[in-house]
Amino acid sequence: MRLTRYTDYTLRVLIYVGLHEPRQSSIAEIARAYGISESHLTKVVHQLGRLGLIRTIRGRGGGLRLARPPADIVVGAVVRQTEDDLALVECFAGNACAITAPCRLRRALSEALGAFLAVLDRYTLADLIDGREGVEIAKLLDLPDPRIRETENPTSA
Template sequence: MRLTQFTDFALRLLIDLARETPGKRTTIAEASRRLDIPINHLTKIAHRLAKANLLKTSRGRSGGLALSRPAESITVGQVVRVTEPDFALVGCMAGQDCSLAPGCGLAPVLDTALMTFLRVTDQATLADIAHSPQRTGTADSLDPFGEKNPCG
Protein backbone atom coordinates (compact mmCIF):
# COMPACT_ATOMS: atom_id res chain seq x y z
CA MET A 1 0.00 0.00 0.00
CA ARG A 2 1.24 3.45 -0.83
CA LEU A 3 -0.02 6.54 0.94
CA THR A 4 -0.89 9.61 -1.09
CA GLN A 5 1.19 12.77 -0.96
CA PHE A 6 -1.80 14.41 0.75
CA THR A 7 -1.51 11.95 3.65
CA ASP A 8 2.26 12.32 3.76
CA PHE A 9 1.96 16.10 4.03
CA ALA A 10 -0.86 15.83 6.59
CA LEU A 11 1.27 13.59 8.80
CA ARG A 12 4.25 15.94 8.46
CA LEU A 13 2.09 18.90 9.49
CA LEU A 14 0.60 17.12 12.49
CA ILE A 15 3.96 15.78 13.66
CA ASP A 16 5.43 19.27 13.33
CA LEU A 17 2.58 20.69 15.43
CA ALA A 18 3.01 17.88 17.97
CA ARG A 19 6.60 19.07 18.51
CA GLU A 20 5.39 22.57 19.41
CA THR A 21 4.62 23.75 22.92
CA PRO A 22 1.01 22.71 23.67
CA GLY A 23 -1.37 25.54 22.82
CA LYS A 24 1.14 27.41 20.64
CA ARG A 25 -0.32 28.30 17.28
CA THR A 26 1.60 28.04 14.02
CA THR A 27 0.61 29.87 10.87
CA ILE A 28 0.30 28.03 7.59
CA ALA A 29 3.11 30.20 6.23
CA GLU A 30 5.43 29.16 9.09
CA ALA A 31 4.58 25.49 8.63
CA SER A 32 5.03 25.82 4.87
CA ARG A 33 8.56 27.19 5.33
CA ARG A 34 9.56 24.61 7.95
CA LEU A 35 8.16 21.63 6.05
CA ASP A 36 8.87 22.85 2.51
CA ILE A 37 5.26 22.21 1.49
CA PRO A 38 3.37 24.71 -0.70
CA ILE A 39 0.93 26.93 1.19
CA ASN A 40 -1.95 25.96 -1.13
CA HIS A 41 -1.49 22.27 -0.27
CA LEU A 42 -1.23 22.98 3.44
CA THR A 43 -4.39 25.08 3.34
CA LYS A 44 -6.39 22.19 1.84
CA ILE A 45 -4.84 19.74 4.30
CA ALA A 46 -5.54 21.98 7.29
CA HIS A 47 -9.16 22.35 6.19
CA ARG A 48 -9.65 18.58 5.97
CA LEU A 49 -7.92 17.96 9.32
CA ALA A 50 -9.98 20.67 11.00
CA LYS A 51 -13.22 19.17 9.65
CA ALA A 52 -12.12 15.85 11.18
CA ASN A 53 -11.44 17.59 14.52
CA LEU A 54 -7.71 16.84 14.43
CA LEU A 55 -6.72 20.51 14.12
CA LYS A 56 -7.95 23.77 15.58
CA THR A 57 -7.74 26.75 13.28
CA SER A 58 -8.24 30.41 14.04
CA ARG A 59 -7.95 33.57 12.01
CA GLY A 60 -6.51 36.91 12.90
CA ARG A 61 -3.38 38.35 14.45
CA SER A 62 -2.97 35.57 17.03
CA GLY A 63 -4.45 32.91 14.77
CA GLY A 64 -2.96 29.81 13.32
CA LEU A 65 -3.04 26.05 13.62
CA ALA A 66 -2.77 23.81 16.67
CA LEU A 67 -3.66 20.23 17.46
CA SER A 68 -7.26 19.95 18.61
CA ARG A 69 -6.29 17.54 21.38
CA PRO A 70 -3.11 16.12 22.91
CA ALA A 71 -0.71 14.42 20.48
CA GLU A 72 -0.92 11.31 22.67
CA SER A 73 -4.56 10.88 21.66
CA ILE A 74 -4.18 11.20 17.88
CA THR A 75 -3.04 8.08 16.06
CA VAL A 76 -1.45 7.72 12.66
CA GLY A 77 -4.34 5.40 11.78
CA GLN A 78 -6.88 8.14 12.47
CA VAL A 79 -5.02 10.51 10.18
CA VAL A 80 -4.72 7.92 7.42
CA ARG A 81 -8.45 7.18 7.55
CA VAL A 82 -9.24 10.91 7.24
CA THR A 83 -6.82 11.64 4.42
CA GLU A 84 -6.80 8.56 2.21
CA PRO A 85 -9.56 8.63 -0.39
CA ASP A 86 -9.74 4.92 -1.11
CA PHE A 87 -8.54 1.73 0.52
CA ALA A 88 -9.47 -0.58 -2.34
CA LEU A 89 -6.18 -2.29 -3.16
CA VAL A 90 -7.67 -4.09 -6.17
CA GLY A 91 -10.75 -3.40 -8.28
CA CYS A 92 -12.96 -6.08 -6.76
CA MET A 93 -12.53 -4.47 -3.32
CA ALA A 94 -14.14 -1.35 -4.81
CA GLY A 95 -17.10 -3.31 -6.13
CA GLN A 96 -15.80 -3.78 -9.67
CA ASP A 97 -16.40 -7.06 -11.45
CA CYS A 98 -13.75 -9.75 -11.09
CA SER A 99 -13.21 -12.35 -13.78
CA LEU A 100 -11.98 -14.78 -11.11
CA ALA A 101 -15.03 -14.46 -8.83
CA PRO A 102 -16.39 -16.25 -6.93
CA GLY A 103 -13.35 -18.50 -6.53
CA CYS A 104 -10.67 -15.84 -6.08
CA GLY A 105 -9.10 -15.61 -2.65
CA LEU A 106 -7.03 -12.48 -3.28
CA ALA A 107 -9.46 -9.89 -1.88
CA PRO A 108 -9.66 -11.51 1.59
CA VAL A 109 -5.85 -11.69 1.78
CA LEU A 110 -5.48 -8.03 0.81
CA ASP A 111 -8.29 -7.04 3.18
CA THR A 112 -6.46 -8.80 6.03
CA ALA A 113 -3.23 -7.01 5.06
CA LEU A 114 -5.04 -3.65 5.05
CA MET A 115 -6.62 -4.31 8.45
CA THR A 116 -3.20 -5.26 9.83
CA PHE A 117 -1.71 -2.05 8.44
CA LEU A 118 -4.46 0.03 10.06
CA ARG A 119 -4.18 -1.85 13.36
CA VAL A 120 -0.43 -1.10 13.50
CA THR A 121 -0.92 2.56 12.59
CA ASP A 122 -3.62 2.81 15.26
CA GLN A 123 -0.97 1.94 17.85
CA ALA A 124 1.36 4.83 16.94
CA THR A 125 0.45 8.29 18.20
CA LEU A 126 1.70 11.63 16.96
CA ALA A 127 3.51 12.00 20.29
CA ASP A 128 5.31 8.68 19.76
CA ILE A 129 6.58 9.82 16.39
CA ALA A 130 7.23 13.47 17.21
CA HIS A 131 9.45 12.63 20.16
CA SER A 132 11.19 9.49 18.91
CA PRO A 133 14.79 9.46 17.73
CA GLN A 134 15.07 9.74 13.98
CA ARG A 135 15.29 6.41 12.26
CA THR A 136 17.59 6.05 9.31
CA GLY A 137 17.54 3.46 6.61
CA THR A 138 15.06 2.14 4.11
CA ALA A 139 12.15 -0.22 4.31
CA ASP A 140 14.55 -2.98 3.26
CA SER A 141 16.64 -2.38 6.36
CA LEU A 142 13.51 -2.83 8.49
CA ASP A 143 12.59 -6.17 6.92
CA PRO A 144 11.25 -8.42 9.72
CA PHE A 145 12.50 -11.50 7.89
CA GLY A 146 16.09 -10.27 7.85
CA GLU A 147 16.35 -10.75 4.11
CA LYS A 148 16.85 -8.17 1.39
CA ASN A 149 14.66 -10.06 -1.07
CA PRO A 150 12.83 -13.10 0.27
CA CYS A 151 11.56 -13.92 -3.23
CA GLY A 152 14.97 -14.67 -4.65
Protein backbone atom coordinates in the same frame (compact mmCIF):
# COMPACT_ATOMS: atom_id res chain seq x y z
CA MET B 1 0.12 0.02 -0.12
CA ARG B 2 0.99 3.58 -0.88
CA LEU B 3 -0.41 6.59 0.94
CA THR B 4 -1.37 9.65 -1.02
CA ARG B 5 0.64 12.85 -0.82
CA TYR B 6 -2.39 14.37 0.93
CA THR B 7 -2.15 11.89 3.81
CA ASP B 8 1.63 12.34 3.94
CA TYR B 9 1.18 16.12 4.26
CA THR B 10 -1.55 15.59 6.87
CA LEU B 11 0.78 13.52 9.04
CA ARG B 12 3.62 16.01 8.56
CA VAL B 13 1.40 18.93 9.60
CA LEU B 14 0.37 17.07 12.75
CA ILE B 15 4.01 16.29 13.56
CA TYR B 16 5.06 19.91 13.05
CA VAL B 17 2.20 21.38 15.07
CA GLY B 18 2.64 18.75 17.78
CA LEU B 19 6.34 19.51 18.13
CA HIS B 20 5.67 23.26 18.14
CA GLU B 21 3.11 23.09 20.98
CA PRO B 22 2.21 25.08 22.98
CA ARG B 23 3.19 27.77 20.50
CA GLN B 24 0.98 28.38 17.48
CA SER B 25 2.13 27.37 14.02
CA SER B 26 1.30 28.90 10.66
CA ILE B 27 0.75 27.32 7.27
CA ALA B 28 3.57 29.47 5.89
CA GLU B 29 6.12 28.21 8.41
CA ILE B 30 5.07 24.60 7.92
CA ALA B 31 5.33 24.99 4.15
CA ARG B 32 8.81 26.51 4.48
CA ALA B 33 9.97 23.82 6.90
CA TYR B 34 8.96 20.99 4.56
CA GLY B 35 9.48 22.79 1.25
CA ILE B 36 5.91 22.18 0.10
CA SER B 37 3.12 24.33 -1.32
CA GLU B 38 1.10 26.57 1.01
CA SER B 39 -1.99 25.99 -1.12
CA HIS B 40 -1.73 22.21 -0.60
CA LEU B 41 -1.29 22.73 3.13
CA THR B 42 -4.27 25.07 3.30
CA LYS B 43 -6.51 22.23 2.09
CA VAL B 44 -4.92 19.81 4.54
CA VAL B 45 -5.29 22.20 7.48
CA HIS B 46 -8.91 22.89 6.56
CA GLN B 47 -9.72 19.18 6.70
CA LEU B 48 -7.74 18.72 9.93
CA GLY B 49 -9.89 21.46 11.43
CA ARG B 50 -13.09 19.80 10.22
CA LEU B 51 -11.91 16.49 11.70
CA GLY B 52 -11.32 18.15 15.06
CA LEU B 53 -7.58 17.48 15.06
CA ILE B 54 -6.37 21.07 14.57
CA ARG B 55 -7.78 24.24 16.05
CA THR B 56 -7.38 27.27 13.81
CA ILE B 57 -7.28 30.76 15.24
CA ARG B 58 -7.95 33.51 12.68
CA GLY B 59 -6.70 37.05 12.53
CA ARG B 60 -3.67 38.82 13.90
CA GLY B 61 -1.87 36.55 16.31
CA GLY B 62 -3.73 33.56 14.90
CA GLY B 63 -2.36 30.20 13.92
CA LEU B 64 -2.74 26.49 14.36
CA ARG B 65 -2.76 24.37 17.48
CA LEU B 66 -3.62 20.78 18.18
CA ALA B 67 -7.26 20.40 19.18
CA ARG B 68 -6.50 17.23 21.16
CA PRO B 69 -3.55 15.88 23.12
CA PRO B 70 -1.02 14.07 20.88
CA ALA B 71 -1.71 10.80 22.73
CA ASP B 72 -5.35 10.98 21.57
CA ILE B 73 -4.52 11.29 17.86
CA VAL B 74 -4.22 7.75 16.44
CA VAL B 75 -2.22 7.49 13.21
CA GLY B 76 -4.40 4.70 11.78
CA ALA B 77 -7.55 6.78 12.31
CA VAL B 78 -5.93 9.77 10.58
CA VAL B 79 -5.01 7.60 7.60
CA ARG B 80 -8.54 6.22 7.36
CA GLN B 81 -9.97 9.76 7.48
CA THR B 82 -7.65 11.23 4.86
CA GLU B 83 -7.26 8.45 2.31
CA ASP B 84 -9.99 8.68 -0.31
CA ASP B 85 -9.58 5.14 -1.49
CA LEU B 86 -8.23 2.21 0.50
CA ALA B 87 -9.42 -0.23 -2.16
CA LEU B 88 -6.17 -1.94 -3.11
CA VAL B 89 -7.71 -3.67 -6.11
CA GLU B 90 -10.83 -3.18 -8.22
CA CYS B 91 -12.83 -5.92 -6.53
CA PHE B 92 -12.55 -4.05 -3.18
CA ALA B 93 -14.55 -1.23 -4.77
CA GLY B 94 -17.28 -3.60 -5.96
CA ASN B 95 -16.10 -3.73 -9.57
CA ALA B 96 -16.62 -7.03 -11.27
CA CYS B 97 -13.73 -9.35 -11.89
CA ALA B 98 -13.97 -12.68 -13.70
CA ILE B 99 -12.30 -14.54 -10.82
CA THR B 100 -13.78 -12.75 -7.78
CA ALA B 101 -15.70 -15.69 -6.30
CA PRO B 102 -12.85 -18.20 -5.93
CA CYS B 103 -10.03 -15.64 -5.68
CA ARG B 104 -7.76 -15.90 -2.65
CA LEU B 105 -5.84 -12.80 -3.69
CA ARG B 106 -8.73 -10.59 -2.60
CA ARG B 107 -8.73 -12.20 0.86
CA ALA B 108 -4.95 -11.93 1.12
CA LEU B 109 -4.93 -8.27 0.15
CA SER B 110 -7.81 -7.52 2.51
CA GLU B 111 -5.89 -9.20 5.33
CA ALA B 112 -2.74 -7.24 4.42
CA LEU B 113 -4.64 -3.94 4.44
CA GLY B 114 -6.14 -4.81 7.81
CA ALA B 115 -2.68 -5.62 9.19
CA PHE B 116 -1.27 -2.36 7.78
CA LEU B 117 -3.99 -0.31 9.46
CA ALA B 118 -3.75 -2.34 12.68
CA VAL B 119 -0.06 -1.43 12.96
CA LEU B 120 -0.83 2.25 12.39
CA ASP B 121 -3.56 2.01 15.05
CA ARG B 122 -0.85 1.14 17.60
CA TYR B 123 0.80 4.56 17.11
CA THR B 124 -0.33 7.98 18.24
CA LEU B 125 1.00 11.40 17.40
CA ALA B 126 2.69 11.35 20.82
CA ASP B 127 4.67 8.27 19.73
CA LEU B 128 5.86 10.15 16.63
CA ILE B 129 6.99 13.32 18.41
CA ASP B 130 8.19 12.21 21.84
CA GLY B 131 11.68 11.17 22.81
CA ARG B 132 14.99 11.49 21.04
CA GLU B 133 13.45 11.25 17.58
CA GLY B 134 11.10 14.14 18.32
CA VAL B 135 14.05 16.27 19.38
CA GLU B 136 15.91 15.36 16.19
CA ILE B 137 12.89 16.16 14.01
CA ALA B 138 12.42 19.50 15.80
CA LYS B 139 16.05 20.40 15.04
CA LEU B 140 15.63 19.47 11.37
CA LEU B 141 12.51 21.64 11.18
CA ASP B 142 14.26 24.49 13.01
CA LEU B 143 11.80 24.30 15.92
CA PRO B 144 12.59 24.85 19.60
CA ASP B 145 13.51 21.77 21.61
CA PRO B 146 10.14 20.12 22.37
CA ARG B 147 11.40 19.02 25.80
CA ILE B 148 11.35 22.68 26.82
CA ARG B 149 7.71 23.66 26.96
CA GLU B 150 6.60 27.23 27.53
CA THR B 151 4.79 27.69 30.80
CA GLU B 152 3.59 31.20 30.02
CA ASN B 153 0.76 32.16 27.72
CA PRO B 154 2.26 31.39 24.27
CA THR B 155 0.54 34.36 22.63
CA SER B 156 1.98 36.93 25.00
CA ALA B 157 5.41 38.26 24.11
